[in-house]
Amino acid sequence: MNPWVTLVIGLILGWVIEWVIDWLFWRREDEETAASTRTVDIDLQGKLAAIEAEKESLAARLQEALNKEPEVIVQEVIKEVMxxxxxxxxxxxxxxxxxxxxxxxxxxxxxxxxxxxxxxxxxxxxxxxxxxxxxxxxxxxxxxxxxxxxxx
CATH class of the missing domain: 1.10.150 (DNA polymerase; domain 1)
Known part of the structure; x- marks a missing residue:
């Protein structure tokens, strides 16, 4: 057989073997990493929603405090501080x-x-x-x- 043909067949065979190894081992880890990343994203979205709810609650409390008369606010602050x-x-x-x-x-x-x-x-x-x-x-x-x- 011609040495050039043998070289080309060897290169093709090596590439196919490398592709199979890559597919069987490395890509599987990428899929597992992607799944764990999705889980982390869901957790972070839940935490973000909780923080948003707390922010809205604090904003409502702040607005309620701002709607009070200044004298009442001063009395409440003095009461807490004193x-x-x-x-x-x-x-x-x-x-x-x-x-x-x-x-x-x-x-x-x-x-x-x-x-x-x-x-x-x-x-x-x-x-x-x-x-x-x-x-x-x-x-x-x-x-x-x-x-x-x-x-x-």
């Missing part, structure tokens, strides 16, 4: 770490803690799975302490 912090550690089950988490969420007094729902208190504390917390009991104790503070 809150005398209570020692939340007096409540059974609340230590320094939980007090810090409540303070970071804007809860400084027994009255503010008493006004929380148990779900919101859990959300603020964000306990580990092994931590047993009793926000219902905390709220009840905070209510008692707040009543004592107001009566004095």
């Amino acid at each position: 809150v005398k912090p209570d020692r939340l550690q007096k409540i059974h089950g609340i230590g320094d770490v939980f007090t810090r988490r409540f303070n970071e969420a804007g809860v400084f007094s027994f009255a503010q803690l008493a006004a929380l729902s148990p779900e919101r208190a859990r959300e603020i504390i964000d306990p580990e799975e092994w931590q047993a917390i009793e926000p219902e009991q905390w709220i009840a104790e905070a209510r008692q302490f707040a009543e004592k503070t107001q009566s004095n």
